[in-house]
Amino acid sequence: MTPTRLGIRTPVGGDTPDFVRDIGNANADLDALIARNLGNMFQPGRLGDGDFKVNSAGATMSVNVLAGVYFVKDDGLTFSELVPIFRNVAPPGTNLAIAASNGSLPRIDQIVANIDGSLAVLTGTATAGATLDNRLGTVALGNDQERLADILIPAASTSISAVNIRDRRMWARGGFTLRLLSGGGASITTASATPAAMSSALAVRLELGGTPIRYKLRGRFHNITATNSIVMDPRVDGVASPSGGEPGATTWTTFPGSGTGGTYVEFETVYTPAARNDGGGVTSDASGSHLIQPWWSSPAASTATLTGSANDHAQLEVEEMLQGNFNNGTS
Amino acid sequence: MAILRDAVTSEFIFEGTPLQVVRLADQLGRDEVLFDAVGPAFDPDAVLRAHGETVEGLSGALGEARGSDRTSLQRAVNVAQAEANVDSIVRDAQDSIERARMDYEPGHDDDEPDIPENPGGASLMPKETEPIVTEFRQGPDGTPERSNRS
Numbered sequence: 001m002t003p004t005r006l007g008i009r010t011p012v013g014g015d016t017p018d019f020v021r022d023i024g025n026a027n028a029d030l031d032a033l034i035a036r037n038l039g040n041m042f043q044p045g046r047l048g049d050g051d052f053k054v055n056s057a058g059a060t061m062s063v064n065v066l067a068g069v070y071f072v073k074d075d076g077l078t079f080s081e082l083v084p085i086f087r088n089v090a091p092p093g094t095n096l097a098i099a100a101s102n103g104s105l106p107r108i109d110q111i112v113a114n115i116d117g118s119l120a121v122l123t124g125t126a127t128a129g130a131t132l133d134n135r136l137g138t139v140a141l142g143n144d145q146e147r148l149a150d151i152l153i154p155a156a157s158t159s160i161s162a163v164n165i166r167d168r169r170m171w172a173r174g175g176f177t178l179r180l181l182s183g184g185g186a187s188i189t190t191a192s193a194t195p196a197a198m199s200s201a202l203a204v205r206l207e208l209g210g211t212p213i214r215y216k217l218r219g220r221f222h223n224i225t226a227t228n229s230i231v232m233d234p235r236v237d238g239v240a241s242p243s244g245g246e247p248g249a250t251t252w253t254t255f256p257g258s259g260t261g262g263t264y265v266e267f268e269t270v271y272t273p274a275a276r277n278d279g280g281g282v283t284s285d286a287s288g289s290h291l292i293q294p295w296w297s298s299p300a301a302s303t304a305t306l307t308g309s310a311n312d313h314a315q316l317e318v319e320e321m322l323q324g325n326f327n328n329g330t331s
Numbered sequence: 332m333a334i335l336r337d338a339v340t341s342e343f344i345f346e347g348t349p350l351q352v353v354r355l356a357d358q359l360g361r362d363e364v365l366f367d368a369v370g371p372a373f374d375p376d377a378v379l380r381a382h383g384e385t386v387e388g389l390s391g392a393l394g395e396a397r398g399s400d401r402t403s404l405q406r407a408v409n410v411a412q413a414e415a416n417v418d419s420i421v422r423d424a425q426d427s428i429e430r431a432r433m434d435y436e437p438g439h440d441d442d443e444p445d446i447p448e449n450p451g452g453a454s455l456m457p458k459e460t461e462p463i464v465t466e467f468r469q470g471p472d473g474t475p476e477r478s479n480r481s
Contacts, residue, residue: 103434103435103436104435104436104437106340106341106342129338129341129365130341131336131341131365131366131367132334132367132368133366133367133368133369133370133371134371152341154336154337154340154341154342154343154431155339155340155341155342155435156340156431156432156433156434156435156436157340157342157431158434161343163334163343163346164343187403187407189385189389189407189410189411190381190385191384191385191386191387191388191389191391191392192380192381192382192384192385192388193384194377194380194381194384195377195381196377196378196381196382196385197349197378200332200348203332205368224392224400237370237371237372238369238370238371238372238373239370239371239372240372291368291369291370297381298388301384301388302388302392303388303389303392303404303407305403305407
């Protein structure tokens with residue numbers, strides 16, 4: 001048996017064909033081949049919304065993990081291949097027990113998927129002041145593991161509620177989301193020179209893989225004083241736009257004119273993570289769970305409005321791009 | 332949405348807009364709570380400042396506005412003021428904190444014995460006083476209720 005084209009073993013020369021052996025080898029080789037090439041098309045993560053979703057199991061110290069497909073990175077291999085794992089279990093899914101809470105300190109546990117398709121709970125160290133944002137006391141992931149969820153276990157708690165579960169699943173084909181300012185003619189207003197977050201309707205949490213993200217905001221803008229500007233700041237985790245992103249990423253500014261309806265404007269920025277950026281780079285869109293929400297201000301403190309309608313949506317659009325930020329040089 | 336948690340147990344108290352959680356935190360005492368789902372740079376004072384500037388700016392513009400502008404400005408002022416009003420949820424939030432701390436055991440560590448070792452022989456136990464008996468019973472909605480009697 002010798003590997004031939006595409007790395008699939010087939011009988012050669014004087015080999016005697018053996019149906020069971022040859023089919024078995026071909027199957028194993030195809031598995032490896034597909035997995036190796038998946039790394040060129042996907043990143044670790046889920047395909048569908050429900051795949052491997054971690055849910056509360058009600059008034060118990062346990063959680064349920066739904067069935068589905070998940071791509072796990074094989075950290076031990078040179079090619080960092082992705083291995084698809086499958087779980088086929090009827091809702092509410094696989095039940096995982098969570099260790100009893102600490103009597104006086106909160107704790108963050110993690111639900112992970114292993115490359116062999118199994119699930120596990122990584123129990124953290126109980127630490128004062130732990131939240132889902134600061135993740136105090138969490139333990140590092142092992143090789144060949146993907147994080148599905150963080151679970152906050154409050155001190156002396158006896159159940160896992162949905163609000164204490166943070167979804168940490170990435171999107172294998174890259175995340176994309178669209179958020180609308182809801183309702184026909186819905187509008188939000190600011191008259192503050194101090195930057196503030198826009199509506200919660202225009203905010204989204206995404207688990208990013210560390211590839212560039214395209215960040216768009218569009219809608220009909222109006223300032224009660226036509227010559228005054230409105231400044232938008234495409235923030236990640238509430239942090240003012242870091243340097244090193246695409247030029248112009250720091251803020252978006254518009255002078256929406258004097259019409260009572262304002263002006264329909266679209267802004268776009270691409271953030272490139274430090275690891276993929278030739279110079280500088282940003283840090284706030286590195287891999288991990290991020291709150292993506294534009295902020296805004298009216299520097300002259302006059303009344304500024306963003307309005308959405310059925311025909312002119314006010315919307316936030318975020319797209320994770322798997323291509324990275326590479327080039328072949330300049331010569 | 333921003334989340335407010337109990338500072339002692341990290342238990343969930345309330346979920347709302349950043350302004351709502353800051354206003355509620357001020358009612359409960361900022362030392363009593365933790366902010367969550369807001370990012371590491373969250374500045375509650377900046378949230379209040381921005382809201383104050385917006386209400387002031389809208390109110391000033393309202394005084395000069397006419398017609399449909401006035402209507403929309405009045406609506407914006409009402410929305411801004413309503414968002415800042417958390418009076419109706421303070422009581423529930425206080426109850427949430429109380430429930431979260433009901434079973435809390437100060438200083439308890441699962442790896443340590445509940446009663447500290449005392450090689451010197453002197454009693455480390457508190458002086459005996461009237462015993463506090465805590466009774467638990469099932470509430471009508473299935474949640475435990477507590478009553479203390481001595």
